[in-house]
Amino acid sequence: MSGKLWGGRFQKSAEQWVDEFGASIGFDQQLVTEDLEGSIAHVTMLGETGILDQDEVSTIKDGLEQLKVKAQNNELTFSVANEDIHLNLEKMLIDLVGPVGGKLHTGRSRNDQVATDMHLFLKKRVKEVVELIAKFQETIVDQAVANIDTLAPGYTHLQRAQPISFAHHLMTYFWMLERDKERFSESLKRIDISPLGAGALAGTTFPIDREMSAKLMGFSSVYQNSMDAVSDRDFIVEFLSNSSLLMAHLSRFAEEIILWSSEEFKFIELDDAFSTGSSIMPQKKNPDMAELIRGKAGRVYGNLMGLLTVLKGIPLAYNKDMQEDKEGMFDTLHTIVGALKIFEGMIRTMTVEKETLNKAVHQDFSNATELADYLATKGMPFREAHAVTGKLVFLCIQRGIYLLDLPLEDLQEASNLIEADVYDVLAPEAAVKRRHSLGGTGFDQVIIQIEKAKEKLSVTKQTI
Numbered sequence: 001m002s003g004k005l006w007g008g009r010f011q012k013s014a015e016q017w018v019d020e021f022g023a024s025i026g027f028d029q030q031l032v033t034e035d036l037e038g039s040i041a042h043v044t045m046l047g048e049t050g051i052l053d054q055d056e057v058s059t060i061k062d063g064l065e066q067l068k069v070k071a072q073n074n075e076l077t078f079s080v081a082n083e084d085i086h087l088n089l090e091k092m093l094i095d096l097v098g099p100v101g102g103k104l105h106t107g108r109s110r111n112d113q114v115a116t117d118m119h120l121f122l123k124k125r126v127k128e129v130v131e132l133i134a135k136f137q138e139t140i141v142d143q144a145v146a147n148i149d150t151l152a153p154g155y156t157h158l159q160r161a162q163p164i165s166f167a168h169h170l171m172t173y174f175w176m177l178e179r180d181k182e183r184f185s186e187s188l189k190r191i192d193i194s195p196l197g198a199g200a201l202a203g204t205t206f207p208i209d210r211e212m213s214a215k216l217m218g219f220s221s222v223y224q225n226s227m228d229a230v231s232d233r234d235f236i237v238e239f240l241s242n243s244s245l246l247m248a249h250l251s252r253f254a255e256e257i258i259l260w261s262s263e264e265f266k267f268i269e270l271d272d273a274f275s276t277g278s279s280i281m282p283q284k285k286n287p288d289m290a291e292l293i294r295g296k297a298g299r300v301y302g303n304l305m306g307l308l309t310v311l312k313g314i315p316l317a318y319n320k321d322m323q324e325d326k327e328g329m330f331d332t333l334h335t336i337v338g339a340l341k342i343f344e345g346m347i348r349t350m351t352v353e354k355e356t357l358n359k360a361v362h363q364d365f366s367n368a369t370e371l372a373d374y375l376a377t378k379g380m381p382f383r384e385a386h387a388v389t390g391k392l393v394f395l396c397i398q399r400g401i402y403l404l405d406l407p408l409e410d411l412q413e414a415s416n417l418i419e420a421d422v423y424d425v426l427a428p429e430a431a432v433k434r435r436h437s438l439g440g441t442g443f444d445q446v447i448i449q450i451e452k453a454k455e456k457l458s459v460t461k462q463t464i
Helices: 016-022 025-048 054-072 085-097 099-105 110-145 165-189 209-215 224-229 234-260 286-313 320-349 354-363 370-375 382-399 408-414 424-427 428-433 443-463
Strands: 152-158 159-165
Touching: 025 085, 025 099, 025 110, 025 320, 054 099, 054 110, 054 159, 054 354, 085 099, 099 382, 099 408, 110 234, 110 320, 110 443, 152 165, 152 354, 159 165, 159 428, 165 234, 165 408, 165 443, 234 286, 234 320, 234 370, 286 320, 370 382, 370 424, 370 428, 382 408, 424 428, 428 443
Parallel strands: none
Antiparallel strands: 152 159
16 A cells, blocks of 8 residues: 555555655655644644544644754755645654644645635735835935936937936836836735635535635635635746746846946946956956846746746646746745845945946937938928938048037028037037936926836835
8 A cells, every 4th residue: 555645545556666756745845844834723723613623633743843943954855755734744743743633635626725815925026026125226226316417319210319317227217116016916806715624625514714714815805706715826937937038137237237337338337246267368347147137037038938938728726747836936036036136235335437328429319310300300391300300420430520519600500490509419428418307307207207106116115
């Protein structure tokens, strides 16, 4: 007969390599705290409903508390022979308190137990992710405050486009992260639901109180359908999806950090703590942490696609395929937590090369739009103003100079609408100041934007 806790109807055991292939204890031991919390709530409910007597409940709870202390001290030894976190802990409990430990599983199944563990796990971790995003946002705001009047070239198609406030560029990522934070926060509504008591798929004949056990675990509601309770993994897919968007944003930011720190740009310098050297080229200072974050985005995308693929063809209710829901979830969590911590430190300690940025906006044609707008305000149709400006840019390229270097007579030869005040308009700082439209790069608008960002962060602190 099989020695498994479920092995009553089996006449022989699987070979060791089969056990190893089917076991999940190598990764689901990360759920040890949540599994014990769920069991304590479950046995408490069993006692309150009279399903177990109080002596049994007391003995079982005492054993679970002992296991909890051992888990906190890393004193538990898990076995592949016991397959998963649930059977490992149940075996330990029985060894600790005797056969009465086997009564803990009354009125529940591993199917609702594992789902409960993951709901508990993600509920805690998503809140931590929201906190880390908010901390990163605070760092972005601090750098933005220090660089409101720092001029920088803005790009489209990776070509110089228009001068902007460097703070305006940085704050773009604040708002991306704000949306990420909102998505994670809103997902808690779908995580904060208890599957416990749904049994294998059909509920149980025991007079359990699912609302009581949910309340004991801190859940706000319970699943209304037992089959849905054990088969739902939407909340994990949503976590992986939100994480993928977060990594997309971090990857874009990382790409700009990599460009900005290169010799070709020299807009920033990264702190040594977030850079590495070369084993052969002594002069190198590589933005390896930014590159690694950029690369890890693909890892997180893969975890999302992996789970979607697992779920797409599974009939109701629980199937062994669903064991594949955990490793990607754990890996993604580890990845985004690390990426957020690294990125926050990288931005907090970076040096902004203000002189280089200022020089850049004075040695390009990013002020060309200002000249076209200037002519349009004088009554020239914008398309004609665009063409006149383009010809003047070409003239500058031929001479190896910039629009601010053109003599007034050359400008007036192109259009008699141009007067001496054009040089004030063409100054990069003036180009930035003039953009007062809501959400624009004008210094006054950037200040308003930063104040709104601080209000958002204040609300986050109150709700975490």
